[in-house]
Amino acid sequence: MSSPILKVENLDVFYGSIHALKGISFEVNQGEVVSLIGANGAGKTTTLRAISGIVPSTGNLHFKGQDLKKVATFQRVGLGIAQSPEGRGVFPQMSVLENLEMGAYSRKDTAQIKSDLDMCFELFPRMKERISQMAGTLSGGEQQMLAISRALMAKPQLLLLDEPSLGLAPLIVAQIFDIVKKLNQEGMTILLVEQNARMALKISHRAYVLECGRVVMQDLAKNLLNNDDVRKSYLGT
Template sequence: MSLLQVENLEVFYGAIHALKGVSFNVEKGEVVSLIGANGAGKSTTLRALSGLVPCRGKISFRGNDLLIVPSYKRVTLGIAQSPEGRGVFPQMSVLENLEMGAYHRQDKAQIKDDLEMCFGLFPRLKERVWQMAGTLSGGEQQMLAISRALMSRPELLLLDEPSLGLAPLIVAQIFEIVKKLNQEGMTVLLVEQNARMALKISHRAYVLETGRVVMQDSAQNLLNNDEVRKSYLGI
């Protein structure tokens, strides 16, 4: 049984049919990417998984029907999202943002250990632990958004456009951290405009166009696919 199984997912924004029967799966321990042009439905897919938009179809997580679970409870099942645009709480400190990620947890000793884990991944956050999140740079806010998601101890980490608007050096650092997290056992579903970077750290990927999956394969095969190279990799 797949960790995550999505079948015939449909989302409407008013009269706009944003997702038109999207199906895919994620196995435990994988990094799976959703790639495609702007407006293809990638971020909408993640929002549907988190319960942030109404949808039809089937979403199964660890064999359980996710569509009957309210959005605020999905994090307690083991799903956490680092959203597009980071979505940090600007008037709260770095520490307070991280503590918000663990709001549902009672294991205080382990929460402290996980804070140190996040500071180990992103030392810059420890340097700015009392700084207001709204005053951080874009790269620092992205580090904070990912760390806040990790503080919930997810079994599945949803990353929505983690490289958006960041300098190349910060992008490379973020992707190295994602790769390290996966090597330590984290399952990741990645939505990313930078298809080349996404495919380089993924096991498999799905290509979306106008709300439909038009191609799926191993990440390496997609990197070498002439159509993908021409349309999404600029080669």
């Protein structure tokens, strides 16, 4: 792997008096899938929101060597960071196509947008079938496909995926993870937050385990899959 595309050092986040992230540090290298795993409330989603700039934080965030603290939230997409949020967050009163076009709002290469739409339709054929349908009327799995596609339309260099399997049927979960794996094989760098730790570790290169806002373990994903503590706490074995 090459040098880190994302470097997080001593990241702290407070929600009022609640200390949600307590000095966490980690990095993501170009071309990797890196997972953050842990129980509910461990700080996984907060970490992604801090990287996106949705929540204020202290500490150091560097993307491709650039200090993200000096980059406004809305400008981080233009730098190459896109997030598919927890709960999907589609625009319910807009069509599938309009949602996808919103994903590309920061782009200047308008001639390339059509081919990227086609790429999304190739990855997610259901999106092409539903192109004129209001996003709010899609099934949960279809909304998740749309949320990922919308993030891809920003043409990111780093894709932040927050709980892509949440609330979905096992068959849809398998499809989503196959596509995440395919995106990575095609060169996409991905930071994945996922409650389904087993699925996440199976497609990741490395992973960090969060507990109560702290990184308590890090290793190659394949090693964590076989770690007794991880198996007992997060894999149900």
